[in-house]
Amino acid sequence: MSDSNTIPVIAIDGPGGVGKGTISALLAEKLNWHYLDSGALYRLTGLACIQKGISFDSINDVTLLAENLKVIFLPSGGILLDKVDVEALIRTEIAGNNASIVAAIPQVRDALFKRQKAFLKLPGLVADGRDMGTTLFPDASLKVFLTASAEERAKRRYKQLIEKGNNVKLADLIGEIKERDERDMNRSASPLKAAQDAHIIDTSELTINEVFDEVMRLYKK
Numbered sequence: 188m189s190d191s192n193t194i195p196v197i198a199i200d201g202p203g204g205v206g207k208g209t210i211s212a213l214l215a216e217k218l219n220w221h222y223l224d225s226g227a228l229y230r231l232t233g234l235a236c237i238q239k240g241i242s243f244d245s246i247n248d249v250t251l252l253a254e255n256l257k258v259i260f261l262p263s264g265g266i267l268l269d270k271v272d273v274e275a276l277i278r279t280e281i282a283g284n285n286a287s288i289v290a291a292i293p294q295v296r297d298a299l300f301k302r303q304k305a306f307l308k309l310p311g312l313v314a315d316g317r318d319m320g321t322t323l324f325p326d327a328s329l330k331v332f333l334t335a336s337a338e339e340r341a342k343r344r345y346k347q348l349i350e351k352g353n354n355v356k357l358a359d360l361i362g363e364i365k366e367r368d369e370r371d372m373n374r375s376a377s378p379l380k381a382a383q384d385a386h387i388i389d390t391s392e393l394t395i396n397e398v399f400d401e402v403m404r405l406y407k408k
Contacts, residue, residue, distance in 0.1 A: 194307055194308065194309055194310075194311060194312065195220075195310075195311040195312075195328040196307065196311065196312045196313075196314060196319075196324045196326075196327040196328055196329075197211075197214060197220075197311070197312070197313045197314070197327065197328060197329045197330075197331070197402075197406060198314050198316075198319035198320035198323070198324050198327040198329070198330045198331065198382075198385075199211045199214075199313065199314065199315045199316075199319065199331050199333065199402075200315075200316060200317055200318065200319050200320050200321070200330070200331070200332050200333070200379075200381065200382070200385065201317070201332055201333035201334055201379075202317070202334070202340070202364075202367070202368050202371065202379060203226075203283055203340065203364065203367060204335065204339075204340030204341070204343055204344055204364060205333040205334060205335045205340060205390050206333060206335075206390050206395060206398055207226075207315045207316075207333055208224060208226075208315055209395055210315075210333070210395065210398055210399055210402060211224070211313045211314070211315035212313075213395075213399050214313045214399070214402060214403070214406075215313040217403070218310075218311060218313070219310065220310055220311035220312055220313050221306055221307075221308050221311070221312045221313070222306075222312070222313050222314075222315070223303060223306040223312060223313070223314040223315065223316070223319075224315055224316075225299075225303050225314065225315060225316030225317075225318075225319065225323070226283075226286060226315070226316055226317070227260075227266060227277060228253075228256070228258070228299050228302060228303065229286035229287075229289055229290045229295075229299070230277035230278075230282045230283065230285070230286040231256055231258055231266070231268055231273070231277055232249070232252060232253045232256065232286070232289045232295060232299070233282060233285030233286045233288065233289050234268065234273060234276055234277055234282055234285070235252050235256060235268060235269075236249055236252060236285070236289065237285065239252065243285070243288050243289060243292075246292055246294055246295075247294075249289055249292060249294075249295055250292070250294040250295050250297075250298050253289070253295045253298040253299055254298040256268070256302075257269050257270070280344070280348075280355075280360070280363060283367065284363065284366075284367060287367045287370050287371055288370070290317070290371070290374070291370060291371075291374035291375075291376065292376070293375060293376035296376045296377055300323070303323055304323065307324075311328075312324075314327070317371055317377070317379045318377035318378075318379070320332070320381075320382035320384075320385050321377065321380065321381075321382045322377040325382070328406075329386075329402075329405055329406050330382045330384055330385035330386065331385060331386050331387075331388060331402055331405065332381035332382070332385040332386070332387045332388070333388050333390050333398070334387060334388070334389050334390065334391075335389060335390045335391040336391055337361055337364045337365050337368065338361055339391045340364055341357055341360040341361040341364050342357065344360055344364075345357045345360055348360075386405050388401060388402070
């Protein structure tokens, strides 16, 4: 059994800052399923380009790098790139923006397609990203698209960054989020959009627990 027709998949899609990662990790833990953080692969590709001095405009070089990423996802939650834990490095705003840039390259998406598909194993998979329900797992058992206003997502990120001691401006975060949304929704390869059969949940006024409970209700239904 090797595809989403025989292995259950919950696809959680949506723009950055809606809680996809948190909800997906909670679901995977609750169900004891495998978890795919697809965005991490694009963040890793972007980070590797920066570290190796590869321009995002050099499509062939970026694609070759994506095909040969030396990545290990640790059970503890860490992520090794070339044997170095880069979990903290790929969770920055810059890393997220760079991920959005490389994700717009069709050849890079093709290069990472098989790597993402390899996460599909029994007993099931929770897949978090921007095209899980539309491109990677169109036959997923359950598709959920999380959304929230750019302003609300910026407020959440602002709070996180301030708590970590970062000096940031809310207006700048709102602008960056809107710019990233625009790029993700209008790219030619697998643009960010809800699958036709996805359940759309606006998380703007909901807590993590409320969103988790709603997705579990949909899963059980």
